[in-house]
Amino acid sequence: MEYYKYIPGLLIGLIVFTQPLIGDYAFAALVFALMLTFFALKRREASSFQRPFNISISLFLLILLRIVLGWNGYTLDFYVIGVSVSIITIAVVLTEIEMQSKMGGRSGSSALSLLGLDGGAEPIFLYLFNATLVAGITSWVLSENQLRPESILFLGVIGSLTAALLMVIPHRENDYTGIVGTTMSIWLFASIGYAPSIETIIAAIALSLLISYVAYKKEMADVSAMITAALLGMLIIVFTDLRWFLALVLFFAVGSGFTRYRYDFKASMGVGEEKSGVRGYRNVFSNALPAASLAVAHHAIPVHSEVILVAYLASLATALADTLASEIGQTSKSAPLMITTLRRTRPGTDGGVTLLGEAAALGGALLLAVFALVIGLVPLHPLYISLITVGGVFGANLDSLFGATLQQRGILTNNGVNLASTAAAAVFVSLLYVMAPTSLI
Numbered sequence: 001m002e003y004y005k006y007i008p009g010l011l012i013g014l015i016v017f018t019q020p021l022i023g024d025y026a027f028a029a030l031v032f033a034l035m036l037t038f039f040a041l042k043r044r045e046a047s048s049f050q051r052p053f054n055i056s057i058s059l060f061l062l063i064l065l066r067i068v069l070g071w072n073g074y075t076l077d078f079y080v081i082g083v084s085v086s087i088i089t090i091a092v093v094l095t096e097i098e099m100q101s102k103m104g105g106r107s108g109s110s111a112l113s114l115l116g117l118d119g120g121a122e123p124i125f126l127y128l129f130n131a132t133l134v135a136g137i138t139s140w141v142l143s144e145n146q147l148r149p150e151s152i153l154f155l156g157v158i159g160s161l162t163a164a165l166l167m168v169i170p171h172r173e174n175d176y177t178g179i180v181g182t183t184m185s186i187w188l189f190a191s192i193g194y195a196p197s198i199e200t201i202i203a204a205i206a207l208s209l210l211i212s213y214v215a216y217k218k219e220m221a222d223v224s225a226m227i228t229a230a231l232l233g234m235l236i237i238v239f240t241d242l243r244w245f246l247a248l249v250l251f252f253a254v255g256s257g258f259t260r261y262r263y264d265f266k267a268s269m270g271v272g273e274e275k276s277g278v279r280g281y282r283n284v285f286s287n288a289l290p291a292a293s294l295a296v297a298h299h300a301i302p303v304h305s306e307v308i309l310v311a312y313l314a315s316l317a318t319a320l321a322d323t324l325a326s327e328i329g330q331t332s333k334s335a336p337l338m339i340t341t342l343r344r345t346r347p348g349t350d351g352g353v354t355l356l357g358e359a360a361a362l363g364g365a366l367l368l369a370v371f372a373l374v375i376g377l378v379p380l381h382p383l384y385i386s387l388i389t390v391g392g393v394f395g396a397n398l399d400s401l402f403g404a405t406l407q408q409r410g411i412l413t414n415n416g417v418n419l420a421s422t423a424a425a426a427v428f429v430s431l432l433y434v435m436a437p438t439s440l441i
Contacts (some may be wrong), residue, residue, distance in 0.1 A: 006093045008038065008052035012059065013089035013134075014028070016082040017141060024067050024078075031060045054175035059085055062183055063254020079142035080190055084182040086138040086182060087163045091131035098130075099123055121216055124164055124223060125209075131160035151195040154238070157205050159186045161231040168224050169281060189390030194299065196238045207242075211249060215279075220256040224281035232284065232292040239299040243375045244312065250371050251316045252279075254364070255287075255323035275391020280432065286418035287319040290426055307433045313372050313388045314429035315422040317365040318395025322421065324364035325396050339400045350414075365392025383436060387429050395425025 015034065035056040044051035059081070066076040135156030139147055147155075162185040166178045190416040196204070212229040215221040221229065229252065237245045256279065294312040298305055329336070335344045336352030345352045369378075369388035378384040399421035406412040412420065 005048060005095065008049060008053075009089045009093045012052055012055055013086045013093070016059075016085050016365045019078055019082065020142065020144070024070075028060065028063045028067065031056060031063060035060055044227065051175050055088060055179055058176050058179040062180065076187060077143070077190065079139050079147075080155075080187045081183055082136045082142040082157055083186055084163070084179050086134045087159050087182060088179045088367055091127060091134045091160075091163075093126040094130045094134070095123065097274060097316045097427070098126060121213055121223065121226065124227065127164055127377070128160050128209075131163060132156045132302045135159050148195065150198050150275040151190075151424050152200065153198055153201050155190055157201060157234065158189050158231075161227060161234070162186075165224065165227045165231065165281065190419060192296075192300065194239075198303070200238055204234045204237035205230070205399065214250065215256065218256075219278055220252070220259075221279045221284070222281075222306045224410060225279040225284045228281040229285040229288070232288050234302075235292050236295040239295045243372075243377045244295055244298075246375055247316055247368065247372055247377065248291060250368060251287070251320045251323075252285040254367070255320055255327075257315070258324055258327040283418075286415035287323075288316075288423060289419060289421045290315045291319075294426060307430050310384065310387055310391075310433050311426035311430045313368065313377065314391030314395070315426040317368040317388050317392025318399070318422045318425040319418070320368050321361035321364040321392040321396035322399045322418065325353070325357040325361035325400075328360035329354045338404060339397065340404045350417075351400050353400050358393075358397075361393050361396040362389070365389045365396070370390065387432055387436075390432070391425045391429035395421045398424055 007015075018030065022030070035053065038049050038053035038056055042053050046220065048095070062076075062081050062084075066081065068079065069076050132153070133156075136152050138427065139152045139155060143152075159182050163178055163182045166181045167174065195201075208230045212221065212226040212233065216223065216226040233245055233248060236248060291312050294308050294315065298308045298312070301308065330347055332347075332354040334354060334356075335342065336347060336349065336354045336357070338345045338349070339351050339353050366389045366414060369385045369392075372378045372388065373380060373385065380389075399417055402417040402420055403414070406416060406420075407417050
């Protein structure tokens with residue numbers, strides 16, 4: 001096995017441990033010199049040094065950002081940068097060595113190629129373990145043992161999942177977005193200053209990974225969706241409780257199940273979901289990002305916990321109602337009507353609605369509301385059931401309206417429409433809840 005090819009990546013990862021000894025300015029100069037060296041080497045052998053060169057540029061820009069922020073009275077702790085670099089470099093090298101050893105050192109079995117949309121789940125789990133371990137050691141050293149163990153673990157898991165997601169998403173600027181995106185993600189949650197117990201973190205990541213892996217094995221989600229769902233699910237559990245997560249699971253399970261409802265018929269009509277209904281990261285983010293954000297807000301703003309809970313459930317009710325309206329409504333025998341003109345249109349047209357689809361939307365929203373009641377998320381009160389159901393139906397129809405206008409004009413994609421409608425439904429229901437008479441709450 002040609003171990004020398006791992007030296008550039010390991011060098012970048014190990015160099016971050018010099019920062020506490022030499023300070024920011026000298027470290028910036030050291031990284032700049034390393035960047036120039038990689039630039040010269042990549043001109044001779046681009047395939048071996050292009051990625052280290054790109055990562056060194058990102059590291060140099062991040063340390064400059066830290067210096068500039070310090071000038072203006074803001075703080076970007078260096079351990080945040082160091083953890084991101086070690087996850088992107090050292091953890092990748094470890095995973096690559098382990099995978100090549102397992103595969104007999106065959107060429108083409110690099111971690112970067114295996115951590116892809118078609119690479120399977122095994123390299124992802126191995127990488128997440130290595131990245132969390134490396135992140136823990138790095139944060140412990142660079143923070144000079146100032147972080148609590150639960151904070152080290154929590155930020156390490158956040159960084160590992162973020163880095164894995166950014167690596168599996170195919171895009172040209174992968175090397176840059178990997179380190180920068182991971183740094184921003186860790187920095188965000190480090191700034192919040194909250195970390196659950198170690199037991200909660202382990203249980204949350206184990207459960208969210210298990211369920212997302214089952215979805216992957218059942219061909220309901222691809223690798224990118226598996227990681228995204230695990231990340232958002234873990235955040236929802238640690239910032240709220242298991243019941244909030246179960247509401248999210250209900251949406252994905254029922255929504256994915258009905259995506260396959262009469263799929264052959266829908267495919268023959270040209271309206272079936274792409275990739276046989278297998279979800280990608282865009283779909284997960286567009287439907288669940290507002291919910292995950294509200295889960296974090298529930299912890300951060302406890303004084304408004306009730307209205308945030310109702311908004312959270314309304315966003316998921318919208319996602320479920322819209323999914324069922326589309327998947328069931330497309331099987332209607334009657335032609336859909338354009339929501340803006342009420343004129344007949346072709347099946348599958350953005351903004352088309354049917355009576356069957358409206359009934360499915362109502363059923364989906366009501367299902368989520370009743371489920372929230374059964375698991376004890378909301379009290380047995382007509383107001384909560386009504387708000388969640390109305391919010392879901394409102395959001396589903398708003399999705400159709402956005403589809404008929406913004407999507408058809410190319411302003412938003414289908415995922416953009418989903419994101420806008422779930423967020424708008426959460427805002428709408430929040431306003432209804434606030435305006436409701438006190439006697440009804």
